[in-house]
Amino acid sequence: MKEVVxxxxxxxxxxxxxxxxxxxxxxAGEVGIADGEAPCASFDPLEFFTRKEARRSDRFTQxxxxxxxxxxxxxxxxxxxxxxxxxxxxxxxxxIGGLGTLEAGFGVLKDEGPDKVSPLAVPLMMGNAGSAAIAxxxxxxxxxxxxxxxxxxxxxxxxxxxxxxxxxxxDAVVAGGSEAALTPxxxxxxxxLDATSTSGxxxxxxxxxxxxxxxxGAGVLVLxxxxxxxxxxxxILATVRGVGQSSDAHxxxxxxxxxxxxxxxxxxxxxxxxxxxxDVDYVNAHGTSTPLNxxxxxxxxxxxxxxxxxxxxxxxxxxxxxxxxGAAGAVEAIATIASLRQGVVAPTLGLEQPxxxxxxxxxxxxxxxxxxxxxxxxIAISNSFGFGGxxxxxxxxxx
Amino acid sequence: xxxxxxATQVExxxxxxxxTFGAEPxxxxxxxxxxxxxxxxxxxxxxxxxxxxxYGVKFNSSDVENLxxxxxxxxxxVQRA
Numbered sequence: 150m151k152e153v154v155x156x157x158x159x160x161x162x163x164x165x166x167x168x169x170x171x172x173x174x175x176x177a178g179e180v181g182i183a184d185g186e187a188p189c190a191s192f193d194p195l196e197f198f199t200r201k202e203a204r205r206s207d208r209f210t211q212x213x214x215x216x217x218x219x220x221x222x223x224x225x226x227x228x229x230x231x232x233x234x235x236x237x238x239x240x241x242x243x244x245i246g247g248l249g250t251l252e253a254g255f256g257v258l259k260d261e262g263p264d265k266v267s268p269l270a271v272p273l274m275m276g277n278a279g280s281a282a283i284a285x286x287x288x289x290x291x292x293x294x295x296x297x298x299x300x301x302x303x304x305x306x307x308x309x310x311x312x313x314x315x316x317x318x319x320d321a322v323v324a325g326g327s328e329a330a331l332t333p334x335x336x337x338x339x340x341x342l343d344a345t346s347t348s349g350x351x352x353x354x355x356x357x358x359x360x361x362x363x364x365x366g367a368g369v370l371v372l373x374x375x376x377x378x379x380x381x382x383x384x385i386l387a388t389v390r391g392v393g394q395s396s397d398a399h400x401x402x403x404x405x406x407x408x409x410x411x412x413x414x415x416x417x418x419x420x421x422x423x424x425x426x427x428d429v430d431y432v433n434a435h436g437t438s439t440p441l442n443x444x445x446x447x448x449x450x451x452x453x454x455x456x457x458x459x460x461x462x463x464x465x466x467x468x469x470x471x472x473x474x475g476a477a478g479a480v481e482a483i484a485t486i487a488s489l490r491q492g493v494v495a496p497t498l499g500l501e502q503p504x505x506x507x508x509x510x511x512x513x514x515x516x517x518x519x520x521x522x523x524x525x526x527x528i529a530i531s532n533s534f535g536f537g538g539x540x541x542x543x544x545x546x547x548x
Numbered sequence: 549x550x551x552x553x554x555a556t557q558v559e560x561x562x563x564x565x566x567x568t569f570g571a572e573p574x575x576x577x578x579x580x581x582x583x584x585x586x587x588x589x590x591x592x593x594x595x596x597x598x599x600x601x602x603y604g605v606k607f608n609s610s611d612v613e614n615l616x617x618x619x620x621x622x623x624x625x626v627q628r629a
Contacts, residue, residue, distance in 0.1 A: 201570025201586065264600070268593035 151315045154548065156383045157371035158483045159219025159325075161212045163187035163364050163470045167219060171480065172487035175469040176495040176516040185349030187364030187471030188331055206273065206282055207247030208329035212367035212476070213279035214286060217323055221287055224321075224371040224383060230288070231321065231373075231381050238291035238319040239280045240309045241369075242302025242326035244475030244535070246295075247274035249332050279327050283369075291319040297475075299535030300435075302326050303368060304478030308392035308541055310372045320377050325369035325479035339363060342402060344439060351472075352499030353436035353465040354443050354507045361437040364471030368479030385548040387486040390528065393418025397538030403441055404534060408449030411532065414540035415453035418530060422544040426454040429461060429544075430520055431494055431529040433485040434511075436465025437472055438499075446532065447507045461520065464512040468498035478533035482543055485531045489547035492519045492527070558603065558625045562618060565598050566591070578619035585618070595621070603629040 160167065163181025164174040166189075174181075181187045189212065194203045197215045206214065217239075221227050230237070254270035272278060277295035284293040292313060298305045303326025310324035339345045339361075346360035378385060395417060397410035404411065419426065432454075435446055451458045466481045467473075473480050488494055493516050500513040519527055531543045559578075567573050571585040582592070589612060596607040605628040607615065615621045 199570060204570060205590075265597070268590055268597070272590070 152375035153311045153314045153372050153389045154375040154378050154385045155370050155387045155389065155486060156373050156378050156385055157220035157222070157224030158386065158486060159216035159223070160366065160368045160480055160483050161189055161192055161216050162366040162473070162480055163189055165191050166215070168483050168487070172484050172491070172495065175466060175484060176493055178496060178498060178515065179469065180498060181364070181470045182351060182362050185346065185362060186331055187362055189366050205269065207250045207278060209243060209247055209327045210273070210279045210282045212329060212365070213241055213325070213327035213369060214282055216325060216327070216367040216369035217283045217287065220369045220371050221323065234288045234290040236291055236320040237289045238310065238313055238322040239283045239289045239293040240296060240306045240313070240322060240324045241280040241283065242296045242298065242306035242475045242478065243276050243279060244299045244302055244328055245330050245335070246276035247278060248330045248335055250274040252332050252334050283323055287323070289323060298539040298541070299537055300472065300474050300477055301533040301535035301539040301541040302475035302478065303480065304482065304531065304533035304541035304543055305394065305539065307370065307372070307389070307479060307482060307543060308394055311389050311392050314372055314374050321371060321373040323369060323371055325367060326476040327367035328474040328476040329365045330474060331363060331365050335363065344402070346438065350499055351438045351468050352501070353434070353438045353468050353497050354447070354504060354511045355500045356502045356504040358438045358440060358443060361439050361467065362471035364473045366470070366473050366480060367476050368483045370479065370483065387489060387548050388546045389543060390424065390546045391418045391420070391422025391544040393421060393542040395540045397540065399538050402536050404445040404538070406445055408445045408452050410538060411446060411449035411534055411540045412452035414542040415449065415530060415532070418542040418544045424528065424544070426457045428528055429454060429457065429530055430522055430527045431461060431488060432463040433481050433488070433529055433531040434463050434465045435532045435534045436467055436497065438467060442534065443507060446534070447509060450509060458509055461510065462494040462512045462517070463509045464494055464497045466495070468500070478531070478541060481533070482531050482545065485529045485545050488519065489527045489529055489545060494519050555622060555626045558629070559622050561599065561602055562595065562622050562625070565595050566618070569594065576618060578622065579617060581617050582615070599625050605629050
């Protein structure tokens with residue numbers, strides 16, 4: 150199988166604009182959560198787009214476009230495309246798509262009648278709008294589409310992109326996830342499910358955790374055929390050693406308590422990477438701060454990694470930025486790459502009272518060096534799980 | 549709308565709409581083509597909704613094919629209103 154590398158990353162998150170901002174602030178223990186939510190408060194669309202572009206895109210597409218611009222610039226083909234346009238794809242995950250557009254359109258329908266609904270409503274709300282907009286902005290004419298798997302979508306998108314490169318359908322793929330669901334309907338609906346925190350505090354794996362904090366943003370990565378990336382002299386940030394995907398086939402919202410579905414995805418990712426549990430140096434957990442996820446994920450990590458699970462750090466990016474839903478898997482992959490490259494494990498913030506049985510090394514409070522690997526390039530797994538029982542795990546290795 | 553529909557008024561509505569869609573305000577004039585202004589079929593669908601509301605005139609897609617300039621659209625609306 151072809152080796153697939155990452156040559157560019159871009160992120161818009163509640164910690165600010167830029168992939169460096171994300172990891173630098175998380176490792177410093179900073180939090181992008183305020184009043185129980187994690188908005189991208191510093192993101193100004195007009196810094197990135199013309200008035201027309203801004204009108205033609207839902208907020209989730211704007212995040213995706215801005216993150217893609219950063220990632221593509223870093224990969225070095227912003228001005229001079231590295232490949233034929235037909236050899237570059239784009240796969241973007243989202244949990245919901247243009248929910249803000251949908252809600253605004255429905256408001257117009259109710260209040261002013263069907264004749265007043267904007268012709269832009271469908272093209273802005275559709276879940277594939279982000280991938281289409283990135284393709285148009287950067288002239289990507291290869292396979293371009295969205296993937297939908299709730300909070301695993303960003304990771305499923307990256308996994309899909311990896312396979313696309315490995316099978317030769319594309320030489321490079323711009324992939325990631327985006328979400329902008331801080332809307333009245335999403336707030337009410339997640340609260341009705343008792344999924345979001347009532348305390349407004351994100352503290353994964355803590356005994357007092359009471360739900361996730363909804364965030365918004367996007368993460369986009371440029372994946373390339375390693376051989377071709379090297380041939381063009383690209384800077385390589387990381388290698389995607391393997392991907393694993395599975396389904397719980399169990400419940401619409403609850404993960405399997407025995408962690409079997411998530412563990413299967415981890416095991417499948419390790420097998421795809423051709424490594425064993427002992428080769429994993431760090432786990433970037435899904436770690437949502439919900440009672441159910443954090444328990445079943447702990448069980449799954451132990452099931453898949455065995456005794457080795459007790460010897461390595463496990464931390465949650467969501468403790469700093471909340472849950473970016475369909476963007477989470479991509480943003481967390483970017484944070485994981487930064488962790489591997491800098492040799493630093495960023496902490497699980499807010500974790501003070503470990504819950505019974507949740508006894509892995511969750512790196513509470515403060516960042517620390519990545520464990521020594523005796524000269525071997527460090528390897529991490531990044532876990533993503535979504536409502537519907539979708540599990541996606543990436544194995545990432547520092548370049 | 550009565551026969552008193554004023555071309556100046558229609559022109560103002562069309563110009564303001566095009567500006568809202570993101571066209572460069574100084575480039576908006578009767579002779580400017582929609583292509584030059586980067587005004588596409590989605591913008592014209594929005595414009596149709598606005599002028600239907602104000603003047604009771606609707607463009608369908610075959611009408612849009614014949615509307616090449618800002619002046620074409622203004623005249624079309626004035627004639628039908």
